Amino acid sequence: MASGKEVAQGLQWRVMVPCGTSLKLEMESGSIDQEGLWLYHLVLAAKLKVSGFMKKAWKIGADDPRKVVHGIKVGLALALVSVFYYTRPLYDGVGGTAMWAIMTVVVVFEFTVGGSLYKGLNRAIATLSAGALAVGIHWLASKSKETAEHIILGSAVFFLSSAATFSRFIPTVKVQFDYGITIFILTFSLVALSGYRVDELFDLAKRRLTTIAIGVSICLLVCILICPVWAGEDLHLLITRNMEKLADSLVVCVDKYLKEGGIDGDKEASCQNLQGYKCVLNSKASEDSLANLARWEPAHGRFSFRYPWRQYQKVSAAMRDCAYCIETLNSCINSETQAPHSIKKHISDVCVKLSLECSKVLKELASSIKSMKKSARINYLVGEMNNAVEELLDAFRSLQQADSVPLFESLPVVTVASLLIEISVRTDRVVDAVEDLASLACFEPADSEKPELSKPPTSSVSSIVSQGEDAMKALQQV
Amino acid sequence: MASGKEVAQGLQWRVMVPCGTSLKLEMESGSIDQEGLWLYHLVLAAKLKVSGFMKKAWKIGADDPRKVVHGIKVGLALALVSVFYYTRPLYDGVGGTAMWAIMTVVVVFEFTVGGSLYKGLNRAIATLSAGALAVGIHWLASKSKETAEHIILGSAVFFLSSAATFSRFIPTVKVQFDYGITIFILTFSLVALSGYRVDELFDLAKRRLTTIAIGVSICLLVCILICPVWAGEDLHLLITRNMEKLADSLVVCVDKYLKEGGIDGDKEASCQNLQGYKCVLNSKASEDSLANLARWEPAHGRFSFRYPWRQYQKVSAAMRDCAYCIETLNSCINSETQAPHSIKKHISDVCVKLSLECSKVLKELASSIKSMKKSARINYLVGEMNNAVEELLDAFRSLQQADSVPLFESLPVVTVASLLIEISVRTDRVVDAVEDLASLACFEPADSEKPELSKPPTSSVSSIVSQGEDAMKALQQV
Numbered sequence: 001m002a003s004g005k006e007v008a009q010g011l012q013w014r015v016m017v018p019c020g021t022s023l024k025l026e027m028e029s030g031s032i033d034q035e036g037l038w039l040y041h042l043v044l045a046a047k048l049k050v051s052g053f054m055k056k057a058w059k060i061g062a063d064d065p066r067k068v069v070h071g072i073k074v075g076l077a078l079a080l081v082s083v084f085y086y087t088r089p090l091y092d093g094v095g096g097t098a099m100w101a102i103m104t105v106v107v108v109f110e111f112t113v114g115g116s117l118y119k120g121l122n123r124a125i126a127t128l129s130a131g132a133l134a135v136g137i138h139w140l141a142s143k144s145k146e147t148a149e150h151i152i153l154g155s156a157v158f159f160l161s162s163a164a165t166f167s168r169f170i171p172t173v174k175v176q177f178d179y180g181i182t183i184f185i186l187t188f189s190l191v192a193l194s195g196y197r198v199d200e201l202f203d204l205a206k207r208r209l210t211t212i213a214i215g216v217s218i219c220l221l222v223c224i225l226i227c228p229v230w231a232g233e234d235l236h237l238l239i240t241r242n243m244e245k246l247a248d249s250l251v252v253c254v255d256k257y258l259k260e261g262g263i264d265g266d267k268e269a270s271c272q273n274l275q276g277y278k279c280v281l282n283s284k285a286s287e288d289s290l291a292n293l294a295r296w297e298p299a300h301g302r303f304s305f306r307y308p309w310r311q312y313q314k315v316s317a318a319m320r321d322c323a324y325c326i327e328t329l330n331s332c333i334n335s336e337t338q339a340p341h342s343i344k345k346h347i348s349d350v351c352v353k354l355s356l357e358c359s360k361v362l363k364e365l366a367s368s369i370k371s372m373k374k375s376a377r378i379n380y381l382v383g384e385m386n387n388a389v390e391e392l393l394d395a396f397r398s399l400q401q402a403d404s405v406p407l408f409e410s411l412p413v414v415t416v417a418s419l420l421i422e423i424s425v426r427t428d429r430v431v432d433a434v435e436d437l438a439s440l441a442c443f444e445p446a447d448s449e450k451p452e453l454s455k456p457p458t459s460s461v462s463s464i465v466s467q468g469e470d471a472m473k474a475l476q477q478v
Numbered sequence: 479m480a481s482g483k484e485v486a487q488g489l490q491w492r493v494m495v496p497c498g499t500s501l502k503l504e505m506e507s508g509s510i511d512q513e514g515l516w517l518y519h520l521v522l523a524a525k526l527k528v529s530g531f532m533k534k535a536w537k538i539g540a541d542d543p544r545k546v547v548h549g550i551k552v553g554l555a556l557a558l559v560s561v562f563y564y565t566r567p568l569y570d571g572v573g574g575t576a577m578w579a580i581m582t583v584v585v586v587f588e589f590t591v592g593g594s595l596y597k598g599l600n601r602a603i604a605t606l607s608a609g610a611l612a613v614g615i616h617w618l619a620s621k622s623k624e625t626a627e628h629i630i631l632g633s634a635v636f637f638l639s640s641a642a643t644f645s646r647f648i649p650t651v652k653v654q655f656d657y658g659i660t661i662f663i664l665t666f667s668l669v670a671l672s673g674y675r676v677d678e679l680f681d682l683a684k685r686r687l688t689t690i691a692i693g694v695s696i697c698l699l700v701c702i703l704i705c706p707v708w709a710g711e712d713l714h715l716l717i718t719r720n721m722e723k724l725a726d727s728l729v730v731c732v733d734k735y736l737k738e739g740g741i742d743g744d745k746e747a748s749c750q751n752l753q754g755y756k757c758v759l760n761s762k763a764s765e766d767s768l769a770n771l772a773r774w775e776p777a778h779g780r781f782s783f784r785y786p787w788r789q790y791q792k793v794s795a796a797m798r799d800c801a802y803c804i805e806t807l808n809s810c811i812n813s814e815t816q817a818p819h820s821i822k823k824h825i826s827d828v829c830v831k832l833s834l835e836c837s838k839v840l841k842e843l844a845s846s847i848k849s850m851k852k853s854a855r856i857n858y859l860v861g862e863m864n865n866a867v868e869e870l871l872d873a874f875r876s877l878q879q880a881d882s883v884p885l886f887e888s889l890p891v892v893t894v895a896s897l898l899i900e901i902s903v904r905t906d907r908v909v910d911a912v913e914d915l916a917s918l919a920c921f922e923p924a925d926s927e928k929p930e931l932s933k934p935p936t937s938s939v940s941s942i943v944s945q946g947e948d949a950m951k952a953l954q955q956v
Contacts, residue, residue, distance in 0.1 A: 067644060414896075415892065
């Protein structure tokens with residue numbers, strides 16, 4: 001939005017400049033020149049608008065060249081279909097069979113393999129089942145009188161399309177068969193209302209199915225063989241990247257607050273790192289859609305068929321819980337301008353240490369998911385994180401014993417510390433979710449001399465987690 | 479998900495029961511009975527699955543009967559199209575003109591008027607422009623030799639479809655013209671690859687456009703005239719309902735914590751109210767899509783054309799910021815089991831008061847949006863909220879003066895109080911966003927004896943808001 005506005009402002013300015021210099025000309029040469037200038041400005045404005053749009057498009061392509069490749073792939077698939085049909089010229093026209101192949105390619109070709117498979121399979125199955133059903137009802141109707149026939153067919157279309165449309169509101173149906181239902185209604189209506197005789201219909205159905213099959217095959221071949229984009233891999237990358245961003249933004253956030261006394265000074269500098277948690281907050285919709293599409297994909301790369309994609313959504317939900325806390329922490333920090341250095345100093349080291357330990361845990365989890373290996377160090381790191389929580393609590397106890405520090409002065413620091421402890425508790429939940437993922441997706445055991453480390457010993461994760469929760473409770477109860 | 483699991487468990491159990499009782503039978507009558515039983519169980523299982531599905535569907539229909547009506551409307555539109563074309567029988571078959579009318583109705587008819595308008599207009603404009611372009615290129619190509627003609631047409635299809643596909647990745651294009659681009663590629667490819675002569679093409683294009691126009695008209699007439707569902711109105715309702723839920727969950731959350739000492743006792747009881755903020759956290763995707771569709775809708779009810787739907791997204795972003803804080807507050811409360819009653823008692827009244835005042839402000843805003851009238855009471859309520867913040871700070875000062883309360887004991891209460899103050903600051907931002915909405919959407923002035931109340935006097939909202947922020951700063955600085 002900001003860049004759009006900038007472009008518009010730039011536009012205004014550049015158009016205004018010739019406007020200013022043109023005043024003299026105008027007085028000399030009258031209305032014809034004025035008209036020419038008006039046209040000139042219009043062309044200039046259009047040129048600027050177009051160049052702004054092209055710059056935006058160029059940036060999108062440069063950031064992710066796969067998007068450009070996708071465009072070329074669609075063009076290629078269409079060219080292949082047309083070559084296929086040019087061998088027997090299309091002089092039966094737009095209404096002919098080839099139309100369905102072109103239509104299939106245009107409608108089914110999606111950015112990810114999962115998307116194309118979802119649409120292709122939905123289209124094929126829906127066409128087949130709706131066609132069969134429509135031919136059946138046609139056959140039934142053809143046994144009765146002509147008026148009755150029309151009534152039977154009309155009411156069949158009415159009731160089936162109503163029911164099918166309604167079924168799209170059922171979440172499980174919506175997620176897996178939304179496109180299929182559209183095609184079902186379409187095919188059923190077309191066949192039922194066509195007015196063909198039943199034997200003609202069989203011929204038509206056969207031809208239409210063949211064409212759709214050819215369209216879907218060309219589409220899937222191009223999609224899978226040329227630089228395939230797998231929804232599963234994208235989801236995998238998105239989750240690990242978001243986890244790293246979360247870790248970074250936590251550290252930057254605490255660091256800025258405690259070490260430099262407010263971040264108003266160089267807000268822009270490490271703004272990108274600081275705002276990383278926002279990616280986690282905003283990526284739910286794309287994660288859900290990628291997870292749904294990934295389920296349609298065959299085994300690819302390191303991912304088997306029936307890989308537990310759903311678990312990624314759980315990991316990301318746990319990450320989002322962390323991000324909510326960081327968001328609150330961030331605003332606590334932003335609203336603070338002058339920090340009471342005496343108290344800050346007392347606990348700043350332990351706070352920074354805790355944030356670093358949380359961040360190390362998150363980064364270890366990210367690299368464990370990335371490499372698809374169980375981590376040998378995670379138990380150790382979680383232990384360190386819980387030690388840091390203990391240290392923070394100890395720091396508070398000593399603050400209390402010092403007695404010289406009044407309650408009111410320590411309020412902001414207390415809030416930040418409380419939130420940090422809550423974040424460590426939530427990081428523990430991310431650990432749990434990733435461990436579930438590791439066991440569901442059969443991650444390789446860790447490269448470790450002590451193999452028992454890869455399975456949590458009785459006194460490790462769960463007890464450490466409960467220790468962390470106890471610590472949190474202690475902080476809130478005492 | 480839970481109900482699905484329940485059904486599956488119920489299924490297992492009921493199937494198991496006849497299995498147990500069948501053991502005797504089996505021994506007497508051998509394998510034929512066994513096969514019969516196997517079939518019986520299969521039918522029973524299928525019956526249970528279907529009945530579970532039907533119950534789910536029934537619940538969806540009962541919760542929002544508009545969804546059932548939508549199904550019937552789609553059936554009706556299809557019936558109308560078929561009646562329209564039965565007057566001159568469809569014996570030119572599936573490939574004939576009527577096909578495009580049926581296809582248009584099936585593909586364009588959406589739940590909301592905005593959705594149908596978006597798709598209908600996109601389809602019409604894309605068909606028109608792609609058709610014109612394709613005929614033009616066809617005409618150019620027809621001037622050259624046959625081989626060159628094929629190459630020109632093929633490369634035009636390749637480059638245009640690649641470029642159009644890529645343009646879908648540009649966010650502004652994606653939001654407004656995604657469907658149109660699909661139809662553009664489809665129409666262009668069909669016409670360019672058809673092999674018709676140019677004069678034939680004009681005739682074809684005219685027929686196809688007429689049919690699509692008839693399809694779109696029937697579709698829009700049914701959609702708008704029979705129980706229309708307006709995306710804008712849905713968005714309006716969603717925002718006000720979410721605001722009320724936010725207000726309720728804040729009050730319930732604080733109430734449970736301070737008055738009853740933890741909410742583990744009757745967690746289920748007012749669970750629904752407590753979890754209201756989650757609706758706010760999870761509704762971003764549907765709000766964005768409703769806001770995009772609402773822009774296509776004409777004036778309806780109390781909403782003018784070009785109503786500022788984008789501002790609703792800003793209001794909802796401000797609400798989500800509040801919800802993040804409530805989420806953190808809620809988890810602070812949940813992880814606490816035994817409350818230190820002495821301290822709680824000291825500040826519980828002011829905390830409850832502050833949460834009530836925040837909630838009153840949110841409810842007033844919700845009713846202001848609902849009635850589309852500026853609120854006369856909002857300045858007063860914001861003032862009260864800020865007074866409550868002051869009272870909370872005073873309570874802390876007196877806690878400090880008492881000196882008998884050590885820091886460590888008051889930690890959880892301090893965190894809750896800090897979060898409450900942060901929530902009041904964020905509520906102020908919701909007030910700002912709603913005031914922007916009120917001025918953009920030209921809400922009616924408040925029903926008030928003193929008309930100057932509807933416009934904030936110099937010393938009111940902005941200064942009160944800054945007072946609130948000052949109070950927050952004071953809390954964190956002192």
